[in-house]
Amino acid sequence: MLDFFKKIIGDKKEYRMMMARVEAMPKDYQFVFKKIQNYMWNHAGGDGMDMLKIQYDLIDLFEAGIVDGKRVLQITGEDVAEFCDELLRNTKTWTASYHEKLNNDIKKSLGRKIMNSFSEKVYEVVKKIPKGKTLSYKEVAVLAGKAKACRAVGNILNKNYDPKIPCHRVIRSDKKIGGYNRGNEEKKKKLEAEGYLL
Amino acid sequence: MNNLTEMLKGVLEGCVLEIISKKEIYGYEITKKLNTLGLDDVVEGTVYTILLRLEKNKLVNIEKKNSDIGPTRKFYSLNKDGKRELEIFWEKWDFISKKIYKLKEEK
Numbered sequence: 001m002l003d004f005f006k007k008i009i010g011d012k013k014e015y016r017m018m019m020a021r022v023e024a025m026p027k028d029y030q031f032v033f034k035k036i037q038n039y040m041w042n043h044a045g046g047d048g049m050d051m052l053k054i055q056y057d058l059i060d061l062f063e064a065g066i067v068d069g070k071r072v073l074q075i076t077g078e079d080v081a082e083f084c085d086e087l088l089r090n091t092k093t094w095t096a097s098y099h100e101k102l103n104n105d106i107k108k109s110l111g112r113k114i115m116n117s118f119s120e121k122v123y124e125v126v127k128k129i130p131k132g133k134t135l136s137y138k139e140v141a142v143l144a145g146k147a148k149a150c151r152a153v154g155n156i157l158n159k160n161y162d163p164k165i166p167c168h169r170v171i172r173s174d175k176k177i178g179g180y181n182r183g184n185e186e187k188k189k190k191l192e193a194e195g196y197l198l
Numbered sequence: 199m200n201n202l203t204e205m206l207k208g209v210l211e212g213c214v215l216e217i218i219s220k221k222e223i224y225g226y227e228i229t230k231k232l233n234t235l236g237l238d239d240v241v242e243g244t245v246y247t248i249l250l251r252l253e254k255n256k257l258v259n260i261e262k263k264n265s266d267i268g269p270t271r272k273f274y275s276l277n278k279d280g281k282r283e284l285e286i287f288w289e290k291w292d293f294i295s296k297k298i299y300k301l302k303e304e305k
Contacts, residue, residue: 054250061225061246063269068226070242077241079203086247090254161286182293 015052021059029062029072032080039084045092054087119156121145126157129169132195136173154179169194203239210240212287214248215276218258219284224271225249249274257283 022033036058040051065075076083121144129135135143137150144153157167158181168190172178180187210232217228225245232240249272252258257280261273276284 064226064271065242067269074241076243083243090250161290182289
């Protein structure tokens with residue numbers, strides 16, 4: 001309980017210091033800062049601590065701007081709301097929880113089976129293909145537990161850009177190299193560099 | 199060139215990563231660099247929000263230092279994850295730009 005009070009008091013002290021720095025700014029900076037602050041609170045989703053942190057940092061940015069002799073809109077751009085929205089992308093907002101809920105609901109009833117588990121299995125299988133070796137789309141499908149899903153394997157790997165998942169090592173059953181989301185030439189080059197003979 | 203804001207949105211993060219990868223640098227200098235390049239619309243605030251994101255995603259190392267004038271500034275450099283992120287950015291950029299040109303050239 002004591003810790004809890006300490007935290008609140010500590011925060012308040014910090015907050016007062018922060019606002020004192022704001023009061024020391026030129027009028028145009030103060031005006032914009034308070035507008036931004038207001039806009040942020042309207043969107044706060046959690047306890048707002050993440051927003052406070054961003055506001056503290058924002059003071060640093062503004063103070064640097066003042067020293068550089070800039071007007072406030074040269075710092076934020078004229079579209080201050082857009083600037084705010086970008087700042088809010090780094091925080092917990094109440095709209096974000098709706099956003100998340102919508103996607104979660106959909107995933108729960110429609111997507112999970114197809115989207116998550118199978119593609120994760122495919123990635124697991126492909127991760128383990130060593131340098132210089134290949135698997136066919138068909139073989140990957142079998143190893144991931146869906147023998148008939150070789151086309152789905154292609155679609156899943158087409159979305160992969162993670163360098164830890166060497167999807168270039170998956171080729172066609174007839175030993176033709178098949179497609180690659182960074183260009184077929186690139187796939188060929190990578191395979192040759194790893195000592196695989198085409 | 200002006201009025202690039204919408205189009206730049208997705209790629210500016212990659213540009214900032216690229217600039218940071220060359221040397222340790224602070225926000226204002228990054229903005230100046232982009233302006234010199236001809237991206238006039240980019241203001242410090244835009245770069246600032248990107249830097250916040252890079253920090254949150256743990257792609258940069260940050261050191262607070264005194265600069266020649268004014269208050270302490272945060273200097274940014276890329277860490278290992280940042281370097282990987284930059285590589286992925288260029289791969290994606292190459293892919294997208296090739297595809298878009300292809301679309302233009304199609305009969």
